[in-house]
Amino acid sequence: MVLSYTMPAFVIERDLSRCISCQVCVRQCANDVHVYDIEDDCVHSQDAQCVGCHRCVTLCPTHALSVQRNPLAFRAHANWSDQALRNIYRQAESGGMLLTGMGCDQPYRIYWDHMLLNASQVTNPSIDPMREPMELTTYLGAKPERVAFSDGRVETEVAPQLRLDVPIMFSAMSYGSISFNACESLARASREAGTFYNTGEGGLHPALYQYGANTIAQVASGRFGVHLEYLNAVAALEIKIGQGAKPGIGGHLPGEKVTPDISATRMIPVGTDALSPAPHHDIYSIEDLRQLIYALKEATGYAKPVSVKVAAVHNIAPIASGIVRAGADIVAIDGLRGGTGAAPTQVRNNVGIPIELALAAVDQRLRDEGIRHRASLVVAGSIRSSADVIKAIALGADAVYVATSALVAMGCHLCQNCYTGKCNWGIATQDPYLTKRLNSDLGAQRLTNLLRAWSLEIKEMMGGMGLNAIESLRGHRDHLRGVGLNQVELDTLGIRAAGQ
Amino acid sequence: MKRIVIHEEHCIGCRLCEVHCLVQHSSSRDVIKAYRRERALIMPRLIVEESGPLSFALQCRQCDEPSCLEACISGAMHRDERTGAVVCDESRCVGCWMCIMVCPAGAIRQNLLGTHIASKCDLCYGAEEPACVANCPNGALTYEDIPDQEEGAA
Structure with a gap:
């Protein structure tokens, strides 16, 4: 034209x-x-x-x-x-079809901004985190039904756990959707901060195996780069069923981004489109999911927790219940505002539900069914600050996944053009002229700084609430009050209105 | 002594090092004035080399036994006693370009704009950090203590 x-x-x-x-x-x-x-x-x-x-x-x-x-x-x-x-x-x-990148940018209600935290006054003492120890350590994985002792020693066998020094992990972004330097920055920062990053569905580059102890490896519908060595090189595995930005649809990494390095990592020919099917072709029921979970556990000697990641959709509570019953150690839920490297604009903007509501519904459902302890709950989908983290944990999450915040820390300015492969910040690109722009030493430093800053703020807010361990806050919804929410929203979130 | 170390894997070819080098060697030390009023007379004292995605900023390597110092016919090229840097005394340089002929790194250029003398890095007159290092947005230049590069290389 x-x-x-x-x-x-x-x-x-x-x-x-x-x-x-x-x-x-x-x-x-x-x-x-x-x-x-x-x-x-x-x-x-x-x-x-x-x-x-x-x-x-x-x-x-x-x-x-x-x-x-x-x-x-x-x-x-x-x-x-x-x-x-x-x-x-x-x-x-x-x-x-219109394409876009990053998370939903439409003005749906952001429930984090309608929830306020509590603080101690007069009747209960607050704690000064500068003077007293504050505990942010979080363990992710299935917890035992009960703990049995014998001769003063714990007899119960505990399922494999992930130990996080901060309840914040970097969510799945594949090598391909982001540059090698971006992956390396995330890996290095995870090791530095004592947390985990997620490979996404793009496999694991040989140069990143050294960060295996801080890596969660994804197994997605395309099965890119999945082999036994990959599964055994990392700390935990994640079966990706869905992504918050594009629930129900697959992925497509254009052939021009499949460089020799990415081709080797993904185990596909150079220059071919990497197509992730919408469903896993071997999962059509909870029973099928259970088979894959146990296939992965079997392959790795039952030594690593297995996570299942789904997008937050309408019936998320029973879906999560099914996932827990299928044997997942961690349920990761990605909300409406979760990011992506490429998604059809209308899907991104109109499919799924906000993570706050999904989290509250899932946590409540798992409690009601008496199976909350059988899996940890990790939420994603636009955690923008330490306040969002602490509200998510008070609503019932064990930990959060952040990706957009991590990208912004590395330089992303949210132009939403990731799918063009021309990222001027050297993040969402494979162009050798552009990928150089992200120095992974500086990237890792910026990410580590972000996690440190958020930890300090979380400790400060916890201290204000009179809590000295993040465990005490988990699912403690009485520490939250809603403002400007209607009764249905308050009931779904399981919180009272401010003033009550 | 402290030397500028090049990390070509991080150089993004933006040439901000050139901009800040030029400003540092201007009389105003103001980026806008330096370009507006003095650009015709001064030039950056480093060279950005580019070939495809590979690029790096090259400054004088501050050799331990500098060929330029030996080749200089007027005694302009000398080692600054205070900073240890090899510098060109602009009042003595006659523009014979022998230093350019012998420099193994190709780090000296003719300044044909105004002064007609050899233009080379002076490590910003013993500044804590040269302007190119301080203003590189991607950590492609660092300023590190490297005692003896010839011995290190051998």
Whole structure:
């Protein structure tokens, strides 16, 4: 089509009194937005190609650049938003499905922001974490029915557990969807902080086997890179059934991202599309799931916990119950706002339920059925701060998975164009010019700093509530109160309204 | 002595090192003024080499036995007593370019813009950290204590 009806989403403002034509912006933009004009010795910008990732703005040595949303892009109103109009123009031009990256960006209610934490006053003492020890250590895995002692020693055999120094893990992002340097940053930070990262479904690069003790290896529907050595190199396994950003559909890593290294790691030919089927072709029931769980346990000598990851959907409570009964040691639930490297826009924005409601429903259901102890509960889907972590644990989670927060810590600016493979921050790309931009030493340092900062804040808030161990907070919903929620929402979350 | 170490695997070819090198050697030390008023006369004292995705910023390697110092016909090239860096005394340099001929790293360039003398890294006059190192956004340059590089290499 000759004329596009879409208009630039962003406007680039270049302060000519500051621009020195050093061309750092020209070199840093993979979308070719900035072009140096040698005749006039100045830099021009093509607004239409800008994705708003702010790489140029961040690196400009004179702060001459700013990127703004295009204020009057379309004749939008409350019903026909900019985005709705843009999507139709784009589809009318391309005839294709709209793709996007990262988590749902629609204004659904974020329940974390409608829950408030408690603090001790007068009748119970708060604890100063600067003076007294605070315990964040968390063990993930099936807990025994009862503990038997004999001669003062524990007789009960405890199922394999994962020991976390902080109740925060990095969720699944495959080598392929993100760069090797990003994977290495996550692996190194996990070792440094005493937690775990997840390989996603892309297998494990040989150079990352050294971080096996801090690695959770995923087995997904595509079975990419799954072999015995892979399963045995890591601390835990995860069967991925679903992903919060795209419940019910599979994945597709385009062939151009399947470099020789990724091909070897995934065990597929170079340049071929890596297609993850929507379902596991061997799982059509809870019984089938149980078979795979035990196949993995058998393969690894019953020495590692097996997690099952599902997307938060309408009947998540009975689904989770089935997963626990199938023998999973950990149930990971990924909510509506969970991220992705690529998903159809409409699926991402309209399928699934918020993690807060799913978590409350699952925790309650497992308690009601008396099987909560048989599996740990890990939640994901936009945990944005230490406050979200602590609220999730108070609602009943054992630990949380973070991915978007981790990517942001490494430089992601949430432009949502991961699927284009042109990530200017060197994260969601395999282009050797771009992957260099993430130095894994710096990436690991930033991630470690983030986990440290969040741990300090969690300890501070726990101390305020008069708690000195994260265990005491788990499922303690009396520490939460709702604001601006209706009775059904309060009942689903299992919390009282503020003031009650 | 402290030397600049190049980590080419982290160099992203943004050339911010060039920008900050030039500013550091300008009279105003202000990025905008340096480019607006002095760009015609001064140049960065490092060279960014690029070949495909591989790139790195090259500065004088600060040899222990510098060939440029031996080859210099006017005595301009000398070792700064305070910092230990090999530097070019601009008032004595006659622009014969012998240093450029003999430099094994190719780290010296002609400054044909104004002064017509040899342009090379001076480790930012003994600064705590040279400008290129301090402003590299990806840790591709570090400033490390490396006692004797010839011995280390042997």
